[in-house]
Amino acid sequence: MERLHFSWLQLGLLLPLLGAIWTRTRRDPIVARRHGLIVSGLTLGCMIGAWIDFRLIAAPEARDLWDPLSSLWGRELLAIDGLNAPLLAMGSLVYYLTILSTLRAKAGEFSISWTLLSESVLLATFAAATPWGVVTMMSLGALPPYAELLRRKRPSRVYLAHMGLFVVLLILGEYGVSRAGTHAEQALVPILLLTLATLLRSGVAPVHCWMTDLFEHATFGRALLFVTPMVGAYGVARLVLPIAPDWALEVISLMSLFTAIYAAGMALVQREARRFFCYLFLSHSSLVLVGIETATPIGLTGSLSLWLSASLSLTGFGLALRCVEARVGRSLMTEFQGLYEHIPMMAGLFLLAGLATIGFPGTAGFVGLELLVNAAARALPFVGISIVIVAALNGLAVIQAYFRIFAGPPRSSSIDLRIRPSERIAILIISALILGGGLYPRAGVRDRHEAAVRLLQARAGGEAPSPPEHQPIAKFTNAPGSP
């Protein structure tokens, strides 16, 4: 395996880990937020550095220059490839933006220490070189929200029941898969367990209620950070896609499609903003799964593109909602908040991010959705039409939410509701990325296509980027160029 020019991955994982310990010792939450922001910014720099470095060496897979962790453990623990390189940067960006847009008044409620810890776990999940590494980190990743629910004395049984089941299924599934030597020996049950685990983590209906419950009880920032990087989809791509038979993928695809439609409909009837956001997110993350499970180069390319754009734009959308909530409390979607006059820039971001999520032309989501619809229509026409319907329903939901939050008689307030400089910076970063990705999508799509082809090669028995232990299935019916 090629080596990067620097130990970006380990440094990027170590920084938030040390930052979590450091900020834990800070008594003043405002100081902890400031230090956390610096750590998160450095982590983002490391992950962008890793991505650029990986592109420069032009290898299918690479690891750090100095790798003491692997030497200690006796096997490779971290690796970067076409799939996870942009996800690492995107994941760290989501954390950076969330900390950046956290108002100082809210710093006490939102634990920076736990945030940095969960960032480290998320990046380790994405960078894990082995399936067991992915499984371990995905399981550990479920802890920070649970800890927050306990700390805030909020109901946690729904979350615990679902995540407990997720961890059990994941471990049992991976244990069964790793015991089988080759694909021919793969039993159906372990694959099924792994599939169920990743679908549960993705919030596919009917096992999605943990997500709405988390949005009900956790802080908005914590819930946002737990869901927007779409770790469940990563589990599907890394653990399930290489070994699942075609029929299983089709079943998963149909379940995801049903979730996308169901969640789009549910988003339209929600009376409260957090729940609305949760369903909107579910609808989009399910579309990403639909694309992954088409197992065709174009579908997977669309899905991976949509993954990045939806993560980014839904983060922007969610952060805008969080900023609104920080000003006026939890918002109802049944009344007009009249916030446009106070925070027009936030209204602009909300609209732009919302439009990007529905694949509006000129935004980052457009090409991903086009590719996805195209691929789905090639596979099964009704799936393509269903995705178009989902996009239309989500479009209605986004505009409805925009009007409910920003339209109405200007809200009178005794405090200054105007946008803060840190929020302005976050808005500008997200807007630039959404528009930049939308106006110049070519490089991004090409990059995602390469990653998609490699994933499918791994599934077909070609050169497998990771996970190395899984013996891929031999059949590859959706080679590039095939119908």
Next chain:
Amino acid sequence: MIPLWIFDLLGLGTIGSPVLLLTVFGLSALAPWPLSERAMARWTAACVSSGLLSLSIIAAIMLATGLRHVPVEIGDWVSLPEEGFHFHLKFIFDPLSIPFAALTFVLAGTVGAFASRYLHREPGYGRFFVYFAVFLLGMIVAALAGTIETLFLGWELVGLSSALLVAFFHERPAPVFNAQRVWSVYRIADAAFMVAALTLHRVAGAGDFAILAGSDAWPLGQSPLTSAQALGVGLLLLIAASGKSALFPFSGWLPRAMEGPTPSSAVFYGALSVHLGAYLLLRVSPILELSTILCAAIVVVGLTSAVFGAIVGRTQTDVKSALAHASLTQVGLITAEIGLGLRYIPLIHMIGHASLRTLQLLRSPSLLHDYRMLENAIGTRLQHKDEWPTRWLSPASRRRLYRIGLNRGWLDETIDRFLSRPFARIFRWCDRMERRWTDLLAGRRSRESDQVVPASSLSEEP
């Protein structure tokens, strides 16, 4: 022989002007120091003028040289050749696109100049011009589009700016509810358009109008599609066009759209946006010609819309709604003309109607003043003569028609009753079931959001 780069340069000038306008207004909206009213008006005038000038030079060269079809290739926006996926950006200048684009520039320039005075010191002045720039770009892209995907791009921009401008006075609930209604219909139209575009890509292997509608200059092209393919795709495009042009049965949104400021009503629903559906049908007319059933459907939709507009328009009590339905009548007739196989007549009809309606809508705020001037000039009250239907219809029939007109054909009520409410009922039931399930798992009331109470009187909740 004119070098091709001259056309490329002028073509880019035509498209680039609205792009520049939107970029300037967009950046100024993000900047902490927004542009002044005067600067925005000047930028609008300059960009519209430069775009129109570039277009006029292209038209003049084409007329002088006898060229009837000038493509300007921008290239692939996204391309995955190994997967057969291309998003090709291409613009064409031909006897259809040039008049429509010129009409867009002229009317947008006129309305821009009008709006700079009409909205003077209005709090949403800057917002209006940002949406206006989005609309202008969308219209120009749609008018000059050489591929179906490029047309879709412009189509979406027009739809978004329309909905946002209907809700321009967003401090009141009515414009916002109406904007949502407009947006809902547009999303149906957009979905139909997208499926049609995908289908065309599948059956013809490309989205280029030179392939879909033949390589000859409009309207002489021959489509390679079969009759059945043309019928399927054409019906989807008819749904898209009906949504955008408020044709029957999607006419309910048109009077609602008049909640926006008068300049936007004029340019969107009197002049340009409302004709975009008809323009789409004209652009794909070589496909329509392949199916008699499709042509008949277009005629039926067009005539029904025209009759509906005429009936409803006569019962409206405000001038903008009356004008909106008058527009619908004319757009219906234009659509019927397209279905009957005419090509230049609907184009001329469209241009004439758009110009007249813009004038009428821009004059509508001072209608009473105009009436008073007329009455003062002639020295008596204006006389209202009975129109021909009222002479030969029985009183009962007239009452029935009046009721239909007054209730706008119950179109919105029908959609609400058979679509919106059942949809909401089903998903609210699902929501209740989810609540029961999470309550059961949590062993207590699981939703904190139930405790959030409305803060204002402008709430949908009882």
